[in-house]
Amino acid sequence: MSTAPAKRKPADYKSGLKPIWCPGCGDFGVLASLYRAFAELDLDPARTVVVSGIGCSSRLPGFVSTYGFHSLHGRPLPVAMGVKLANPELDVIAVGGDGDGFAIGAGHFPHAARRNVDITYLVMDNEIYGLTKGQVSPTSLTDQRAPSTPWGNLETPLNTLAFAVASGASFVARGASFNTKALTELIVQAMEHRGFSYIDALSPCVMFNNHQEEWKELVTDVAPDHDVHDKAAAFDLALKGGFKLGIIYREQRETLGQKYQALVEASKASDVDAMLDAFSARKGAAIGKPTA
Amino acid sequence: MTARSSVVIRLAGESGEGVISSGDILTQAAARGGYWTQTFRTYPAEIKGGPCMYQVRMGGERIYSHGKRVDLLVCFNQEAWDLHWDSLAPDGVILYDQTAVEIPEAYAARARPVRMEQLAREIGGSLRAKNMVAVGAVAGVISFTTTPIEELVLRRYAHKQGVADANIAALRAGGDEGADLRGSLAIVDPVEVEEDRILLSGNQAIAVGAVAAGLRYFAGYPITPASDILEWLSAKLPQVGGITIQCEDEIASISSVLGASYAGAKAMTATSGPGLSLMTEMLGYAGTAEIPCVIVDAQRGGPSTGLPTKTEQSDLQHALYGGHGEAPRVVIAPTTVEDCFWSAIDAFNYSERYQVPVILLTDQGLATRMEVIHRPDTSAVELWQRATAAGVQGGYRRYELTPDSVSPMGIPGQEGGQYVATGIEHDEHGHPAYTPENHVAMQTKRWAKLEPLRNGIVRHESYGDERPDIAIIGFGSTYGAVREAIDLARAEGLSVGAFYPRVLGPFPAERVEAFCAGARRVVVPEVNFTGQLARLVRGECGLRVESHAKCDGLPFTAEDVLDVITERTPA
Ligand SMILES: Cc1ncc(C[n+]2csc(CCOP(=O)(O)OP(=O)(O)O)c2C)c(N)n1
Numbered sequence: 001m002s003t004a005p006a007k008r009k010p011a012d013y014k015s016g017l018k019p020i021w022c023p024g025c026g027d028f029g030v031l032a033s034l035y036r037a038f039a040e041l042d043l044d045p046a047r048t049v050v051v052s053g054i055g056c057s058s059r060l061p062g063f064v065s066t067y068g069f070h071s072l073h074g075r076p077l078p079v080a081m082g083v084k085l086a087n088p089e090l091d092v093i094a095v096g097g098d099g100d101g102f103a104i105g106a107g108h109f110p111h112a113a114r115r116n117v118d119i120t121y122l123v124m125d126n127e128i129y130g131l132t133k134g135q136v137s138p139t140s141l142t143d144q145r146a147p148s149t150p151w152g153n154l155e156t157p158l159n160t161l162a163f164a165v166a167s168g169a170s171f172v173a174r175g176a177s178f179n180t181k182a183l184t185e186l187i188v189q190a191m192e193h194r195g196f197s198y199i200d201a202l203s204p205c206v207m208f209n210n211h212q213e214e215w216k217e218l219v220t221d222v223a224p225d226h227d228v229h230d231k232a233a234a235f236d237l238a239l240k241g242g243f244k245l246g247i248i249y250r251e252q253r254e255t256l257g258q259k260y261q262a263l264v265e266a267s268k269a270s271d272v273d274a275m276l277d278a279f280s281a282r283k284g285a286a287i288g289k290p291t292a
Numbered sequence: 293m294t295a296r297s298s299v300v301i302r303l304a305g306e307s308g309e310g311v312i313s314s315g316d317i318l319t320q321a322a323a324r325g326g327y328w329t330q331t332f333r334t335y336p337a338e339i340k341g342g343p344c345m346y347q348v349r350m351g352g353e354r355i356y357s358h359g360k361r362v363d364l365l366v367c368f369n370q371e372a373w374d375l376h377w378d379s380l381a382p383d384g385v386i387l388y389d390q391t392a393v394e395i396p397e398a399y400a401a402r403a404r405p406v407r408m409e410q411l412a413r414e415i416g417g418s419l420r421a422k423n424m425v426a427v428g429a430v431a432g433v434i435s436f437t438t439t440p441i442e443e444l445v446l447r448r449y450a451h452k453q454g455v456a457d458a459n460i461a462a463l464r465a466g467g468d469e470g471a472d473l474r475g476s477l478a479i480v481d482p483v484e485v486e487e488d489r490i491l492l493s494g495n496q497a498i499a500v501g502a503v504a505a506g507l508r509y510f511a512g513y514p515i516t517p518a519s520d521i522l523e524w525l526s527a528k529l530p531q532v533g534g535i536t537i538q539c540e541d542e543i544a545s546i547s548s549v550l551g552a553s554y555a556g557a558k559a560m561t562a563t564s565g566p567g568l569s570l571m572t573e574m575l576g577y578a579g580t581a582e583i584p585c586v587i588v589d590a591q592r593g594g595p596s597t598g599l600p601t602k603t604e605q606s607d608l609q610h611a612l613y614g615g616h617g618e619a620p621r622v623v624i625a626p627t628t629v630e631d632c633f634w635s636a637i638d639a640f641n642y643s644e645r646y647q648v649p650v651i652l653l654t655d656q657g658l659a660t661r662m663e664v665i666h667r668p669d670t671s672a673v674e675l676w677q678r679a680t681a682a683g684v685q686g687g688y689r690r691y692e693l694t695p696d697s698v699s700p701m702g703i704p705g706q707e708g709g710q711y712v713a714t715g716i717e718h719d720e721h722g723h724p725a726y727t728p729e730n731h732v733a734m735q736t737k738r739w740a741k742l743e744p745l746r747n748g749i750v751r752h753e754s755y756g757d758e759r760p761d762i763a764i765i766g767f768g769s770t771y772g773a774v775r776e777a778i779d780l781a782r783a784e785g786l787s788v789g790a791f792y793p794r795v796l797g798p799f800p801a802e803r804v805e806a807f808c809a810g811a812r813r814v815v816v817p818e819v820n821f822t823g824q825l826a827r828l829v830r831g832e833c834g835l836r837v838e839s840h841a842k843c844d845g846l847p848f849t850a851e852d853v854l855d856v857i858t859e860r861t862p863a
């Protein structure tokens with residue numbers, strides 16, 4: 001009797017490299033959730049790609065035993081798109097910080113969302129710049145004092161969930177690093193979702209913006225009767241603020257990859273010689289016989 | 293009167309008046325009629341209005357440059373005359389519409405009114421047929437049979453017989469206009485040849501070459517004069533199973549190209565100067581993380597947004613050195629439209645073999661000019677693939693220090709090849725590592741692997757005397773004009789030769805030095821303000837060189853180069 005191969009365990013996804021994060025950093029909880037989600041999905045490490053930008057959180061691919069692409073500050077989404085479109089067989093997840101994704105990388109976010117590229121984007125949101133030592137980020141609260149805002153932050157924080165819904169993301173959710181069971185489940189669902197899935201994961205920076213205890217107090221689950229397919233309700237929930245954990249929006253729509261696949265299949269197959277024929281200067285060649 | 297070996301025809305008028313379509317028809321017809329051609333055009337950066345000009349040079353032998361003195365000037369409006377009269381050859385002929393243009397008395401004997409508007413309306417059925425009247429008149433003056441033109445018209449209006457007939461009538465009426473001038477600039481008949489020829493632009497040649505090289509992922513953002521590559525590949529790449537995507541900007545374009553290449557696809561982007569600036573951070577990443585990719589830079593006039601529709605060769609230093617730190621890359625400068633095809637293949641080959649970004653440096657002049665070239669023999673295309681980690685058994689080291697400094701690349705999907713690509717300095721495993729020894733070892737590896745491109749396998753271009761008294765060193769699109777100038781100078785008894793490094797980075801200093809060894813003068817023509825190539829030659833070879841840099845937005849003509857060679861003051 002043959003036995004089914006043993007399912008992979010979270011530990012199988014550990015690269016062996018020790019995370020460089022500060023003790024207590026929220027990113028540990030995100031990483032643990034990711035290991036568990038990968039194990040639950042039994043992802044093949046050879047066919048999984050974790051893409052990141054630059055920041056403390058973006059060091060994550062190094063700690064995972066899959067393929068990784070530690071790209072540039074703000075660029076994980078276009079990189080992940082290229083990976084996925086070039087090889088649709090791969091499971092692709094992009095990770096990074098709120099500064100990475102919504103300051104320098106903000107120009108890419110709505111486009112990845114509206115294109116519905118089949119990737120998951122997991123943002124470790126600590127409402128601060130960790131790696132550069134504590135400057136405010138686009139999600140920092142108004143009046144927050146930081147090295148670059150000695151008189152308090154004059155700006156209004158970006159509502160990333162509303163931004164995601166407005167941009168056409170087909171899966172939008174929020175989790176928290178200190179709630180690993182729920183975050184694991186969200187990552188599983190996001191990876192299983194066909195299309196662009198966005199997870200905002202509250203992930204406190206204990207070094208420069210330690211809101212861990214407040215946040216634990218503030219979070220509540222999305223109400224069970226919330227209709228995740230209702231865009232207006234999703235907006236409502238996103239705009240209400242507070243920290244609702246769970247899926248706030250979900251829709252099934254064709255992915256960019258599927259559309260390109262269909263386009264390739266519908267195109268008449270050709271080759272370089274045929275392409276060169278179209279430029280031929282031979283008498284009567286490409287211009288054909290006069291059609292009377 | 294003996295027939296000329298080639299003629300330079302310049303059509304000029306207001307953009308939107310049919311100047312471009314007249315030039316296009318003439319070029320297509322000339323190519324199909326067996327002539328070699330090359331075109332050159334200037335057009336305003338605005339969408340509507342503004343002066344535009346289309347120059348067609350056609351002849352019985354291979355044509356390398358667009359020509360300087362205009363043999364036949366066709367003026368659609370007064371401004372055309374005002375702007376172009378002083379480009380006329382001493383025996384140049386003028387065709388013009390009398391209702392719109394006044395020609396000075398002194399030129400009357402060589403000028404011939406053609407009723408473009410009137411005949412277009414009366415015989416062609418619409419003012420739009422003006423271009424056909426003009427083309428017909430041109431054909432008459434140069435004794436070019438209208439058969440290929442009529443074939444083109446019939447094909448174009450295959451579904452509208454009435455329009456086709458009207459256009460052909462307008463064409464013939466145009467031809468009848470200057471009965472007295474007919475054949476006054478007669479051109480030699482083309483020789484019937486066996487070989488296959490094609491007519492295409494530099495941009496198109498790069499696009500087809502890239503497909504021949506195995507391109508499967510293209511991402512770009514529109515910018516003049518590179519957009520045609522995005523547009524052509526959008527239509528064609530799906531036919532070979534590939535994808536073309538118009539990204540939100542150049543940063544996304546190159547980022548996604550790297551993602552696709554990381555995943556195993558041959559990938560490319562195309563842009564012009566401003567876009568290359570945006571891509572520069574990722575270009576450094578590609579060099580450091582050792583990810584193959586091809587970037588086309590169709591240079592245009594700079595700095596900043598500069599002269600979007602004019603030519604310049606001013607991104608050379610940016611291509612070679614642009615970015616922070618010292619990141620390896622290869623820079624290839626194609627010399628002709630034909631070379632654009634082969635350079636695209638070289639670009640992918642070098643990129644794959646050495647896991648390095650390759651910049652293909654063309655310019656507005658080369659990117660948009662149409663040239664008749666030998667049809668590339670696709671059976672001669674040789675493709676190189678990157679070394680991959682397929683079949684590795686444990687202990688895979690992505691950045692392993694090998695004898696040739698090239699290390700096998702793990703491709704997602706390959707078992708055991710897992711690694712993290714990173715721009716952070718890393719050890720052989722790809723793990724972040726900042727020790728002095730490691731950084732030296734990795735910088736050495738990244739640069740050393742390119743040495744074969746400096747010292748061996750590259751095909752450079754040279755022309756004229758092999759041990760010249762006057763040595764010309766140039767790059768890219770100036771090649772054709774220099775080549776013709778060398779023919780003219782040698783006919784005057786001068787010893788002249790040119791060496792064109794096709795790969796400028798890494799720079800083949802020894803080859804350049806050897807070529808210039810016996811030269812009395814080393815002359816460096818280039819289209820920019822600061823003489824970037826001249827500085828490169830001085831720096832790399834320690835040679836004393838004369839810089840002949842110009843930045844008027846126009847390509848060199850053979851005559852310009854001849855003036856430099858002979859040290860004559862320009863005519
Ligand atoms: C082009 C560029 N600009 C600036 C930086 C410096 N930088 C590195 S990480 C970072 C911000 C990180 O904040 P966030 O993305 O929120 O990630 P965290 O460190 O908090 O996880 C900045 C500004 C850079 N690496 N590249």
Ligand code: SF4
Nearest residue numbers: 022025056130205206
């Ligand atoms: S600085 Fe903040 S975000 Fe960075 S590792 Fe430390 S706690 Fe985490």
